[in-house]
Amino acid sequence: MLKVHNNLTKQKEVFTPIDGNNVRLYVCGMTVYDYCHIGHARVLVVFDVVYRYLCHLYGRDKVTYIRNITDIDDKIIHRANENGEDFNQLTARFIEAMHVDADLLGVLRPNEEPRATLYMKQIIDMIGALVDKGYAYAASNGDVYYDVSKFAPYGRLSGKQLEDLRAGERVEIDASKDDPLDFVLWKAVKPDEPSWDSPWGKGRPGWHIECSAMSTHCLGNHFDIHGGGLDLQFPHHENEIAQSCAATGDKFVNVWMHNGFVRIDNEKMSKSLGNFFTIRDVLARYDAEVIRYFILTSHYRSPLNYSDHHLDTAKAALTTLYTALRGVEAEVAAQDNAYQARFIAAIEDDFNTPEILALLFELAKAINREKASNADKARQYAGQLLWMASLVGLLQQQPEAFLRGGSDAVSEHDDAIEQLIQQRLQARADKNWAESDRIRDELKVQGIVLEDGPQGTTWRRQ
RNA sequence: GGCUGGGUAGCAAAAUGGUUAUGCGUGGGUUUGCAAAACCUUUGACGCCGGUUCGAUUCCGGCCCCAGCCUCCA
Numbered sequence: 001m002l003k004v005h006n007n008l009t010k011q012k013e014v015f016t017p018i019d020g021n022n023v024r025l026y027v028c029g030m031t032v033y034d035y036c037h038i039g040h041a042r043v044l045v046v047f048d049v050v051y052r053y054l055c056h057l058y059g060r061d062k063v064t065y066i067r068n069i070t071d072i073d074d075k076i077i078h079r080a081n082e083n084g085e086d087f088n089q090l091t092a093r094f095i096e097a098m099h100v101d102a103d104l105l106g107v108l109r110p111n112e113e114p115r116a117t118l119y120m121k122q123i124i125d126m127i128g129a130l131v132d133k134g135y136a137y138a139a140s141n142g143d144v145y146y147d148v149s150k151f152a153p154y155g156r157l158s159g160k161q162l163e164d165l166r167a168g169e170r171v172e173i174d175a176s177k178d179d180p181l182d183f184v185l186w187k188a189v190k191p192d193e194p195s196w197d198s199p200w201g202k203g204r205p206g207w208h209i210e211c212s213a214m215s216t217h218c219l220g221n222h223f224d225i226h227g228g229g230l231d232l233q234f235p236h237h238e239n240e241i242a243q244s245c246a247a248t249g250d251k252f253v254n255v256w257m258h259n260g261f262v263r264i265d266n267e268k269m270s271k272s273l274g275n276f277f278t279i280r281d282v283l284a285r286y287d288a289e290v291i292r293y294f295i296l297t298s299h300y301r302s303p304l305n306y307s308d309h310h311l312d313t314a315k316a317a318l319t320t321l322y323t324a325l326r327g328v329e330a331e332v333a334a335q336d337n338a339y340q341a342r343f344i345a346a347i348e349d350d351f352n353t354p355e356i357l358a359l360l361f362e363l364a365k366a367i368n369r370e371k372a373s374n375a376d377k378a379r380q381y382a383g384q385l386l387w388m389a390s391l392v393g394l395l396q397q398q399p400e401a402f403l404r405g406g407s408d409a410v411s412e413h414d415d416a417i418e419q420l421i422q423q424r425l426q427a428r429a430d431k432n433w434a435e436s437d438r439i440r441d442e443l444k445v446q447g448i449v450l451e452d453g454p455q456g457t458t459w460r461r462q
Numbered sequence: 463g464g465c466u467g468g469g470u471a472g473c474a475a476a477a478u479g480g481u482u483a484u485g486c487g488u489g490g491g492u493u494u495g496c497a498a499a500a501c502c503u504u505u506g507a508c509g510c511c512g513g514u515u516c517g518a519u520u521c522c523g524g525c526c527c528c529a530g531c532c533u534c535c536a
Contacts, residue, residue: 010466028536036536043536075534155465158531164464165532207534229536233466236535259536260467266528270535297485298475302468303529313474313486320485323499346476354476358484368500433495440497451498458499 002057002348004225005301007233007256008157012350017224018254023054023063024219026253028211028228028236029113031070032094033079036101037276038291038306039229039262039269045292046259046300046351047227048107049392053347056391066218067110068211069095071117072204077193087194088117101279104288106393112218116210120196123205123213126247127185127198135246138200139176142188148181151242157256158234183239185209208239212247215240221250227257230301231270259300269306277306287405289397290315296353296392317357318394319403319460321385324364326399327455328371330382339363343388356392360385372454403460417448421457424450 002015017023027047030040047067054063070076071091080087102109116123127144130136135150148154148162155161165181174180184206189195195202215226221244228237237256244252262269269276282291294314298304333340339359346355363385370378389395404414420439427435440450447462 007466030536031534039536041536046536073534159465160532161464167464227536230467230530231535234531235533261530261536263529268530268535272533272535302475305474309486310474317485320499349477352476354474354484358476361484365501371500428495431495437496449498451500452494453499460499 024223029067035278065110114214141176144186145182212243221248226253322399331379333383333387405461
């Protein structure tokens with residue numbers, strides 16, 4: 001029984017699809033005006049694990065995964081103007097970059113990636129419905145606002161009371177709003193801004209409405225899971241609930257899931273603070289799987305501290321796992337084994353990935369123990385290890401490829417290494433230990449580690 | 463100020479009312495020409511103060527500290 005922490009009720013609940021034949025998941029994706037950073041990588045990976053497991057449980061053809069792309073907003077317009085380019089050109093570039101990064105991280109593609117600019121009709125229709133039903137009003141400045149006071153449950157998701165929000169010191173005062181807490185659905189066009197026609201004049205949608213329009217259009221008014229970063233809980237998701245429920249008259253989402261932040265020096269990594277590393281920055285120094293592993297070392301709702309030291313640890317951990325798998329032909333995993341049962345218990349307990357990683361190591365140790373004496377048993381353990389690792393998107397490379405530095409490694413250099421190893425094997429046969437050690441040290445300086453085993457000498461990149 | 467989370471050994475990070483987390487690191491051993499890898503073993507922790515209990519890191523209360531949201535943000 002899969003149990004998921006529902007942020008709407010603040011409780012772990014048994015997950016039951018609304019319709020067992022169509023499990024529906026929506027995740028708030030990226031605003032595409034820059035490269036994705038490690039915080040974005042976390043959302044991608046966390047919900048990739050959710051998606052993979054839902055597919056495992058219900059069948060891939062029964063799970064619909066939608067992850068939107070925000071391709072029009074203030075920052076995009078600003079950046080495009082800065083660059084002196086059309087905003088569509090800017091967003092196209094960063095959508096492409098996002099796909100490259102996500103693919104490298106082993107993130108499966110969602111079924112659809114709806115974009116705000118391609119959903120103008122649905123967005124305008126929804127705003128129209130809200131105006132017609134009296135939940136929204138056109139203001140004197142040409143903007144259309146959502147009247148927060150009309151939606152009684154407002155604040156339920158974030159645990160906020162309207163009174164408390166009003167008492168807060170940071171609520172902006174805007175003369176054209178009836179209430180400072182009202183939020184914008186349609187922004188009237190300003191000079192040098194892209195705009196679309198609407199019943200309220202030229203303009204563009206507010207941020208929140210696009211997700212209400214796209215999620216309900218792609219998945220129906222009422223769907224199973226809505227996810228995103230914790231910073232979206234308020235106001236973004238709170239506003240989505242208000243808009244969607246008011247516009248459709250139906251219940252919106254059953255389960256809300258939010259992942260915790262990536263931190264640097266105990267502070268949230270964010271674009272506004274400028275303390276972020278892009279996925280590309282990190283990929284220049286670490287294999288993408290190291291990033292994925294690092295993200296899975298902490299539970300998805302906990303904070304995750306970013307540092308080189310932690311990435312080094314993640315790399316060492318993956319090296320251990322791949323070393324265990326090296327030279328072992330995995331057997332198809334038998335159903336119903338003790339490790340599998342523990343894996344299921346862990347992942348079904350609100351996606352407890354740290355517990356799963358612990359299991360991977362127990363299996364790696366089991367493989368190493370049996371490798372020499374009981375090859376059959378080792379192959380079985382390897383099969384079990386790969387079975388559970390694949391469900392969290394790990395250990396998908398060939399062990400040799402990972403240990404030798406992956407596809408970036410220059411093969412001619414690899415040939416040179418092989419030659420030196422042959423020379424060293426001759427020296428060892430001659431019991432010329434000085435020469436043997438000299439070659440090993442020479443390679444060591446280049447970051448190549450040699451390991452002499454019963455089956456011969458193997459090497460890996462440090 | 464209001465509202466959320468969290469404080470576990472050198473670092474990272476789970477579970478759990480009484481029994482080994484796990485990884486990296488450290489000490490010892492096996493193995494190796496010497497190493498490396500691997501295996502065995504050692505070291506270890508539950509923010510502070512009370513309460514409940516035969517027994518609490520785990521439940522309850524108070525306190526201290528940290529992070530986040532209340533403004534764009536995954």
